[in-house]
Amino acid sequence: MSRLAVVGGGWAGLAAAVELRRAAPHADIHLFEAASEFGGRARGLEWQSPQGRVPIDHGQHLVLGAHRAFLRLLDDCRAACSQDPGSTHAFVWHCQGSALHFGRSAAPWGLIEGGIQTLADQIRGKSGGWPWAWQAAMLRLLWTAQQRRWTTSGTVSELLESLGQPQGLIEALWQPMAESALNTGITEAPAAIFLELLRRTVAGPRDSLAIWHPQENLSTAAVAPVVAWLRARGVGLHPRSRRRVAELRAAGFSGAVMAISPRHRPHTLADRAPGTAVPHPLPEPRWRGILTLFLLRPTGCEDPGRIDIVHPAGVGNIPLVRLHRPPGPWGQVEAWVASALPSREQPEAVADIRAQLRALALQRLESDGLSAEYLFEHHDPLATWACDNDGTQRPWRLPLPTNDGPMALRWAGDDGAEGLPATIESAVLSGQAAARALLSAVG
């Protein structure tokens, strides 16, 4: 019987372990995670607020309906464990008093449905209108994304300019959207990846425009069912277990999926078998930070049944996405997310943004008669990597070894899905592919 390991219990590792178990029902499979909980960067947190326990996440996560691999994985594991699913919501983009609705379905229906609601809001005087020129320009870009795969090099800002997108629309919609999806400024982010994301979202299957949101947090709605599924199928689960490649070989594993982020890879490669060169130093991506401020309103909230994204916040030219999480007995939490922050390269500049946002959030709370205890700050300086090339050149992946003596190795992580940025979906796709490659290597 093969003995297989998965190292890293983030979404790449969870997906790899599920894939291995499905394809090799008799193998002895073990999942090792250094932290005390599974889920990695996309897991839930609990905030002990003045209202008691408030479920939030390790940074606000947006999961689009187009993230099929992740949602399918959840559906399969939930069906087996009968856990509470999250729900999907249509989203509305608010900007300077105007609201732009998106339907849940793929184009053209989602856009038509959204267009009708946007118009209805305007007629009822509920919101100001998005200028017609903006709406026409937006449709032109979405149409381009749907019609063809973009192979030209060039940045998002060059693409927007070449398609005659108005400056106001760029600032109100495309810039914050691209920066939060690609974790990179539009003058650096590749147009090819941005268009691929739009294509998957707009031209994807049913519900691809909707945003999935956990009922409570990512741990309860997503991590727990997958972990329960693995446990029920005899996969050895080992939290608080950091493993190196050499330790796995010594323990008699015939193959391993190393599902860990680039910054942890050098550590796992130390002490490899004599004669197998360890690339040193391993290159690292340009890390980008994400700052999330969670503001709690204990009373007076209703379930909007949709996700409202509000932009901008008024701090310099930082695009900020503000999102209302579905309410619960604790009240309602609003998340403010600033992405693509050069937290490692320019810590002082980011500290300044953080101070300004905090001041703005406190002002907001004060106007509702609430104190600083109703604010929770989360800053991950190594949240994601800058998506500054089209994905075909990710230098930090190139030297990764595919064996350690007789043990086969495959690598996974959110940087392993070619042509896609760092997302839970990329992690899942990469974990699944690495598991399949490992199985064909060990036979």
Ligand SMILES: Cc1cc2nc3c(=O)[nH]c(=O)nc-3n(C[C@H](O)[C@H](O)[C@H](O)COP(=O)(O)OP(=O)(O)OC[C@H]3O[C@@H](n4cnc5c(N)ncnc54)[C@H](O)[C@@H]3O)c2cc1C
């Ligand atoms: C604040 C924030 C906001 C984000 N927003 C979004 C979003 O809106 N939408 C979206 O799709 N994505 C978002 N992301 C990105 C998403 O969270 C990641 O792309 C994804 O979770 C990465 O999964 P992974 O498995 O590749 O890596 P990780 O989650 O980093 O998992 C790797 C795991 O390996 C473990 N590990 C490392 N070394 C070892 C070892 N030697 N032995 C055992 N275990 C080890 C680590 O503890 C970790 O748990 C966001 C990320 C952050 C931080």
